[in-house]
């Protein structure tokens with residue numbers, strides 16, 4: 001039986017491990033964290049309130065279900081999902097709010113009421129195009145191991161190429177939105193999808209509009225928190241025979257340019273010539289690969305080439321004045337400044353967009369009035385956790401601007417100064433050292449950037465890559481797909497499946 005070592009128990013590592021165990025490989029998975037799931041994590045405050053402190057928006061449920069189905073298991077027996085009626089509630093002020101719904105008709109009506117019938121028609125066209133784009137790119141890009149530009153154009157054919165041209169594939173997302181909507185607020189709302197890849201809407205390619213289609217296909221909440229999805233994957237991995245070791249891999253070993261094994265933090269070694277690495281891919285270059293191999297640079301990473309980081313706050317309070325639903329976005333202006341602050345000036349935006357996840361709500365009205373509720377707030381921030389420290393004064397100023405925006409939109413939080421837990425780029429850097437605090441690998445900036453992400457095969461024979469920092473990109477479903485692609489590449493190289 002071929003032994004494979006999977007380094008890292010994020011979604012990319014877990015899915016790779018499950019795929020390979022299903023095919024009869026002996027799989028050892030290493031992760032020093034007490035809970036698997038990587039960025040999916042849960043923290044508890046001193047009063048015993050627990051919070052999802054990583055991903056909160058779960059999409060493309062099928063990606064996870066398929067992993068279970070392929071393992072002859074039923075995901076619903078492991079973890080419970082609820083499809084949300086309201087995808088998200090968006091606010092610009094106390095009398096400017098817009099809900100987008102799982103039901104497209106309801107969204108159309110809401111946009112018409114918010115911005116007029118002409119904009120609702122533009123919204124309908126935009127949604128149709130986003131859906132076509134998703135359909136065209138799902139197999140030819142997202143689920144393809146190394147999608148080169150020409151290979152993809154060949155695969156998508158004439159209809160697909162037309163769709164790409166219609167989307168303005170060589171333009172930025174913002175340019176596409178300027179051509180689509182008159183209403184600046186709608187541009188902002190859909191431009192924000194670039195941040196799901198840690199990018200600026202002014203730099204990201206217009207093709208990222210397909211993320212809107214991903215949300216239209218469904219946004220789910222996971223009962224008990226997203227951590228329960230990670231726990232379900234872990235349970236499945238164990239059931240399929242994956243050996244899980246609570247260890248850090250300190251070094252990837254090689255001899256004559258070939259992978260030979262790993263050295264763990266307890267000094268022991270595991271011998272193998274097949275490794276799937278699920279950490280931040282920058283870590284490979286930073287410290288993991290031994291010197292001989294390191295000369296063949298695996299990645300080329302600079303401080304400038306980093307995606308967004310975040311500042312987050314978690315608290316349990318009563319809210320009033322603004323009916324929260326599960327996912328709420330509060331917009332500031334001017335929007336462009338947020339991204340020039342972060343990407344050009346490397347500073348915390350002075351007027352950030354604020355995302356609020358009301359973790360105890362399914363939809364609006366699903367919480368008794370006056371009851372305390374758990375809130376998770378997030379703003380975008382520069383990924384400078386390895387070389388800049390946010391001072392207490394900066395943090396206070398930032399927090400004040402966040403709560404003043406919420407207030408402007410009508411949301412009153414009793415005792416907003418009482419934050420249970422907060423996280424900064426520095427904390428994210430400490431948790432994920434190779435990243436500098438960047439949460440999504442490299443930013444997707446420029447129309448070619450989707451083709452320049454590292455793919456499943458590294459330049460070193462026997463070493464494969466998975467996770468949100470490699471193709472097809474960040475986000476839970478994409479990281480899960482990347483694990484499957486890495487497993488597939490490994491099996492192809494062993495001649496077990498056709499290329």
Ligand SMILES: Cc1cc2nc3c(=O)[nH]c(=O)nc-3n(C[C@H](O)[C@H](O)[C@H](O)COP(=O)(O)OP(=O)(O)OC[C@H]3O[C@@H](n4cnc5c(N)ncnc54)[C@H](O)[C@@H]3O)c2cc1C
Pocket residue numbers: 007008009010011012013030031032033036037038039040053054055056057058059247248249250278279280283310312432439440466467468469473474475476477479480
């Ligand atoms: C605050 C925040 C909010 C987010 N919001 C969303 C959202 O709403 N929806 C969404 O879909 N995505 C969201 N994301 C992005 C998503 O979480 C990630 O893209 C995804 O989880 C990345 O998975 P991964 O496979 O790359 O593994 P990671 O989650 O990066 O985990 C990697 C694992 O590898 C382990 N590891 C690293 N090095 C070693 C080593 N040397 N030895 C052993 N183990 C090692 C680490 O301990 C870690 O557990 C968010 C991320 C953050 C941080």
